Amino acid sequence: MAKAVADTQGENQAGFAFDTKTVTGFSHTHDSGTGGSPSMGNFPIFAQPNCPDDDINKCKWQQTDRAVTWVRDSLRARPGYFGIALENGVRAEMTVTNRSALYRFTFSNVSTESLSPVVLVDLMDLPQSRKDGTASVDPSGRLSGNATFHPSFGIGSYELHFCVDFHGADVRDTGIWIQNKANFSQKTVTITAYGNNTPAVFSAGTFARFHALKDNTITARVGVSFMSVKQACSNAETEQPNFDFAGTVSTAESAWRDKLNVIRINADGVSSDLQKVFWSGAYRAMISPQDYTGENPLWKSNEPYYDSFYCIWDSYRGVHQLLTVMDPLSQSRMIRSLVDIYRHEGYLPDCRMSLCKGYTQGGSNADVLIADAFLKNIRDVDWNTAYEAIVKDAEVEPANWAVEGRGGLRSWKGRGYIPTDDYDPDGTGLHTRSISRTVEYAYNDFCIAEVAKRLGHLSDYEKYTKRASNWQNMFKEDQKSAINGIDTNFTGFLQPRYMNGTWGYQDPIFCSPLMNFTSCYLNPDGHETYEGSSWLYTFYAPQDMATLIKRLGGPQLFTSRLSHLHDSGLLYVGDEQAFLTVFQFHYAGRPALSAARTHFYIPSQFNTSASGIPGNDDGGAMGAFAVLSMMGLFPVHGQDVYLITPPFFKEISIRNKVTGAVATIRNRNFDPQYKAIYIQSATRDSKPWTKNWIGHDFFTQGGVLELELGLKESTWGRRVEDLPPSMSTY
Structure with a gap:
């Protein structure tokens, strides 16, 4: 504190x-x-x-x-x-x-x-x-x-x-x-x-x-x-x-x-600058949330109290996943604290600092943290109360959804999207971000469905799985996009939609570094996406990447579009929504391209200069991204999925503080010049591993994931059966 x-x-x-x-x-x-x-x-x-x-x-x-x-x-x-x-x-x-x-x-x-x-x-x-x-x-x-x-x-x-x-x-x-x-x-x-x-x-x-x-x-x-x-x-x-x-x-x-010595690296040949990026990132990711247990005057409880969830919209994409790997006991206490906040405040927070309710930036993303911890068997959490809390987010609109829960639930349930002209008599909040709120609500519901299924609430599972597809209701198939008047040759983008079902319009590049970058913040003029463009948010369907890839024209066109997002100047990696796009090539069977992207952003954007953290650190979010990328196992938030790329070190080991097991990722033919960054083949505990992803049991049970590297992209991880999970089939 x-x-x-x-x-x-x-x-x-x-x-x-x-x-x-x-x-x-x-x-x-x-x-x-x-x-x-x-x-x-x-x-x-x-x-x-x-x-x-x-x-x-x-x-x-x-x-x-x-x-x-x-x-x-x-x-x-x-x-x-x-x-x-x-x-x-x-x-x-x-x-x-x-x-x-x-x-x-x-x-x-x-x-x-x-x-x-x-x-x-x-x-x-x-x-x-x-x-x-x-x-x-x-x-x-x-x-x-x-x-x-x-x-x-x-x-x-x-x-x-x-x-x-x-x-x-x-x-x-x-x-x-x-x-x-x-x-x-x-x-x-x-x-x-x-x-x-x-x-x-x-x-x-x-x-x-x-x-x-x-x-x-x-x-x-x-x-x-x-x-x-x-x-x-x-x-x-x-x-x-x-x-x-x-x-x-x-x-x-x-x-x-x-805290830090659960990680061991073999840094032979790796520059001291890259080592600083790695270790300082781990340090910064462990600064918040802060343990205020015994310092909460608002209510009496035997549960831990953590503060400075600042904000979950930033931290749910990497910080808590890194803490789950490095410090599962603290992550357990943080989840317990979130559940206890629900008990006494009535809702899970999306942001909280200094004992106060913070502003909600998108969805009810504490739902994602609950699902992430549940799927990874984080201990000592009252999962029944946790489930009650996330269902309330999805079903009961609060009086002030600017600081908790979700707004527009009447439209969400009835129309399957948040209209840009939404009529919402049930609560008060900022009527912007209709696109970004829709895709986040859809993913929040997917996470609820995951928990529902494993707790045996099958009717809830079916309901929230159906709602998880609502992002498609704002996908306008014939929408085109141009940069400086030149057609990008990509068709189909998320667009605003009115209550009567007709389409509105927001330029797909609006609120990107190429156009009005700072026009989509949390204010009454904040527009229909939050801190990012429709170009960026169109890629946000991690629950059903198979359908997204189909709707964007298939794996080849999807890969081309995702590459264009990174190459054109449309993407700023200093905002957390960019994180997963670095690795989404995995879903199209191109994990080598994900590896190449990590080596572009580290060290071009993440380095030891005074400006070596893009944007601001967002409570350790940027640090967590650097560590997870350099570790070579990037988590898909809210899922039991880690996308595999080669670590930036010859070998890295992570000791689980609960089980004592040690998970080791080892590069064969490691090249500290980072030219040989493409996986040719992999083994897990000496047995062939062809999937381009791995589950959390690797960290709880331990073992060795050995990656053989080469100079060119191989066929590893490219088969349909080796792709990460998706709601629908590839």
Whole structure:
């Protein structure tokens, strides 16, 4: 829950970004890789070596005024540790436990005579969403308080509490400050919102000033809690009783090693840059969702509580599949948490952060996560309640489907699609995205059907299987597409449709990088697809690729069209809907083309440069895509299917933390120059394996998948019987 880092001006969605110049504070809670506006960054602390002329009012207090340039070559970052030097002579280092952060400030370039450090805490957050707050300081120098904030991508508000203690220096004096004025006489400051005139844009807080330090170092311990100030203090005292910075760094690093060491790679010949792409991707995929168990004031429960599902629309296509492989126990706890949210909130979330309901971007995609976990035998989940939750998504429209469930269910059930002019008296939500919502609802229903079948609900299985074909109701067979006035020679695209059954029109390339790329977001003018074009969404039928391929003209024309999507500039891999299209050549019997595409995007889009994550990381989604692609087994979300391509390493092994089994993928004739990237033949445990996909039992039971590589495409994985599962036959 604690994630300490420097907060920068400018790009600061997760606190720190490399392409910035100044730091305004160091805060303890963050959501990483969210995109859009920043999230959290509550109660930043900031250290100054002294106040000019020893005048407390000559220190810099206000958030923008106290910004200090950071030293470019000073940055040190690794799992469990972050360090940075500022041009005011302060070097700040930080580490965390689960509920507390520990900061070490070292002061240089300041004479001993003038060194009298001031450390402030600010009742602020990164998006400046504070509604009201209170901070106090006691004679020992303990700073504590709380404030109410708004979530960055949702509705409602949340209250957070903090508790700061210091070690390594004697307190000289304490006080409060508002904007750029400070005083020693007051020990409590309160900021209150009046109506809509919320004073979120100015800073206020408390501070402690210290006598000169013997070793020029002071340590600050910060506990955080969503429950109370008392619990924030208890969290810090329990987790870090000794202010042991080196010990906390070591413990944090050990925790990360325990998570990451389930994977072993033979990286002979592989560049260090590609290794960094792989391991940093795994690291980033494990930052969220965040374990807030014991920190949920909304309801009492013995179940785990996870937050920062930010958002499932992003994470359901890769993050949770990677966690299922690397950390199935945590994935179990996350699924249990989703089910418990349903018990107490009435619906599964599609997005959730800071104890608040987040905005739904497409379908009810927690349904996909439930099915994915169920099919892969994730343990300790109440599957009956989970099934009840996903069926409710499909059958009962909520009052506000902007933040949960699905809208337009009257049309969905009656017409089999979401009309662009939908009449929906049953709930309130944003009446856009009719195309993307239709294809996602269809896939959500397919996932429900999978669970229904295995739980023995056969009538439900039949109903939701039928609904899973509803994507075809928006497929306009004669729709053409042109780029710059030149016909692409591909016919048949998803198009808007009205309630009376007639067709609307949205240019198939609209909301692609070639045309109005940023016109399809979550706003009233967001159009009929979300963060992507009809070109892209026309490929989204992973439940029935056999039918999709037929409707797009057969395997050869499908392959040509999919290649055009990648080659023409229509596709941006920085949006998660692009992920599966990299591997959908498998369904047309061309797995070699999927392998070629992964080696194009890695490293052209995924690399170690400052721009080496396309778009934003979306809570680790981009990191998960890189890891899964380089691992060579890309999961089809919501199905027990992994599409096989050669790993980027000579050998990679994944140990299952539940069963202890080790799954190994080994390349024979491995070429670190990546010219021989085409599978010629494969064996599983020394027996021929001709399917171009494999199931999750490979990870739970272990074994060896050995791939013989060559320079040219072979016949491996191309037969109809070797293609991935589909609702209809190829």
